[in-house]
Amino acid sequence: MSLVGVRAWFVGLPPWRRRLALVVCGAAGALAMPPLYLFPLLIVAFVGLFWALDAAPGVRRAFAVGWWWGVGHYAVGLYWISAALLVDPQKFAWLIPFAVVGFSVGMALFPAMVGLCARLWRPTGPAAQLIWMAALWGAFEWVRSWAFTGFPWNLIGTIWAFSDAMIQPAAWIGTYGLGMITVLAATAPAIYGFSRRRRADRTVAFVAWLGLAALGLAGWLRLDLAHIRFFDGVHLRLVQPNIPQRLKWVRGLRNGHVLEQVAMSRRPPPPGTPPPTAVIWAETAVPYFLDGDPVVRAEVARAAPPGGVLITGAVRTAIGKDGKRRVWNSLEAIDRAGRIVATYDKTHLVPFGEYVPFRGILPIEKITAGQEDFSAGTGLRTLRMSGIPPVGPLICYEVIFPDRVTDPTDRPAWLLNITNDSWYGRTSGPYQHLVSARMRAVEEGLAMVRVANTGISAIIDPYGRVRHHLALGRAGVIDGRLPRGVGAVPLYARYGNAVVLAIFLAMVGVSGVLSRRVKV
Known part of the structure; x- marks a missing residue:
């Protein structure tokens, strides 16, 4: 026919x-x-x-x-x-x-x-x-x-x-x-x-x-x-612990999850590979309030390399001027001395996942742990810290928004997406999320580093090519160099x-x- x-x-x-x-x-x-x-x-x-x-x-x-x-x-x-x-x-x-x-x-x-x-x-x-x-x-x-x-x-x-x-x-x-x-x-x-x-x-x-x-x-x-160049003296370690979401916040297991990630972070690098200058954990990898718990913070700081930082996802809390407690889904950088040297609060929150719209009307709870809604951060930022070039942090699905992944007034040298795709198991979701990260790398002409709790963690070059990755559902670490961005800012990144x-x-x-x- x-x-x-x-x-x-x-x-x-x-x-x-x-x-x-x-x-x-x-x-x-x-x-x-x-x-x-x-x-x-x-x-x-x-x-x-x-x-x-x-x-x-x-x-x-x-x-x-x-x-x-x-x-x-x-x-x-x-x-x-x-x-x-x-x-x-x-x-x-x-x-x-x-x-x-x-x-x-x-x-x-x-x-x-x-x-x-x-x-x-x-x-x-x-x-x-x-x-x-x-x-x-x-x-x-x-x-x-x-x-x-x-x-x-x-x-x-x-x-x-x-x-x-x-x-x-x-x-x-x-x-x-x-x-x-x-x-x-x-x-x-x-x-x-x-x-x-x-x-x-x-x-x-x-x-x-x-x-x-x-x-x-x-x-x-x-x-x-294309000719890929790398930042001199910058070596990253990405930690993928593969902790099931149903076990992640269990009170009796939380400390063990943290210790496991510390141990993974401190493993000797493969022969011929320099030690990391920065270690990166996934979204909410630390199931504690780091800013208010010096004991946990000291333990977590053991994962930071000498002279460098540990970058991790964590829940952050503070009392506002109105006397009410606020909670953020955050990225925090910790040095070897246990000091929090940089913080980014997630700006674009997931409805029903991190907050309940029309909470006074809808009789449901948010899906993530805790009774309180998360507060939104103040906007995209470029963070500067020891041992790594200026970075544009993105938490979870913030990476899916074209033309909205960098601070327009302070362009970073690379992008970092920490996420927790364990919510979606072995479905197409984590693969689709990874593709979004690759597309943002191409659009911006910047390397994208993606660290996920259960995968897929990856180092992506500024042409969207995956140079190193850990498969979905595997525990392990990635040791790799950080690619530099393309020479000239791409047309789309320039004009959006x-x-x-x-x-x-x-x-x-x-x-x-x-x-x-x-x-x-």
Whole structure:
């Protein structure tokens, strides 16, 4: 059967079957994401979405098309959130159907808005509509980064993380821009489902594929010309203890967890490897209030190398001017004498994980340990401490936000992401999180060091390549050198989402020109 026949069959399905088909298309698109990378399914997903939007008779129907597609896409792509609710199943397992279904339904509003806007202004001709839909997709991925506190997880551009060359364009156009070009190319075969194909339609499809191939070639050339340099005298040790989340805060085990990580930190380096100048632990690796417990702090300080620091995640507390106690999810650096020499408080908190929105209305507890909500930090910072270059700290999912990972007034020399992905077990979540860290490294042109409790810990160079890693579910340490950033600040790091806006406006302009020509 030709694509013309496939399209006729697809748009001619009875309403309930069409909705089911859209859910399946969205789910297929999710399987193209990390860690499976089944790229051909992305073509199926977006071709189906485009045909359904083209056949939708009005704005409300187009909104519904995008919504049904989004339900399938996010239910499959983000299923791993249910694993966090199984850490304490007696308290939270009952929330799984509400969390997975509710989250998918809510996230589906973004592709639904793509459908709605695709119909509010409907260019004439498949080629113009194709470009308009791809531009809208990039725009609403950006909206997703800040709406409802923001959650830009599994951006379409991340499907290329299996290829070091194909993620290099993120240095120039960001992950959002790479996603727009990807959606355009993946949807282009939809053109051949129309019996009447104008020359402009075929040309746009060809240019979309050619453009994607050109980006890949440019990425390959960038890597071919790349020369990695390292900071002199800087040697890192990353500690991955692989402590299950259900045991992490058990009162009788907490001290043993700390001692285990101290012992791992003090192991002799492999033959021929210099001793570390900095040791790094994961998010909340210390299950105590370090700032108020000198005994624990002295014990933890034994992990700091002579003349260097231990960087660890810990919960921090203080009494505010209003007399109320506040709690932060923090990164703290401790020297060998037990002094806290640098602190960063997590700025972007996870709703329901670290605080409960509308706490006075919703009768639920936050998922993380403790009764109190975490407070947000004052913003991104660059930390300076002995033995290492200036670093931009990121805690947990702060690394998923393009153009929001460095202090714009004080650019760091490298990035550090500490996280605790043990909440998500052996699901796709930790792999997807790692890919986000790799994309930020490419966008910023800076090395990214990722330290995770249960994995995947890694040293990532400024081209997004993983140079050292510890697999998910393993205990161990990584000893490695710290790569320097690329020579010149990448275009995306310099201008941020202004680059994405320029691409969006260019695509809208081309769509408008093609639409007017068809009318004539």
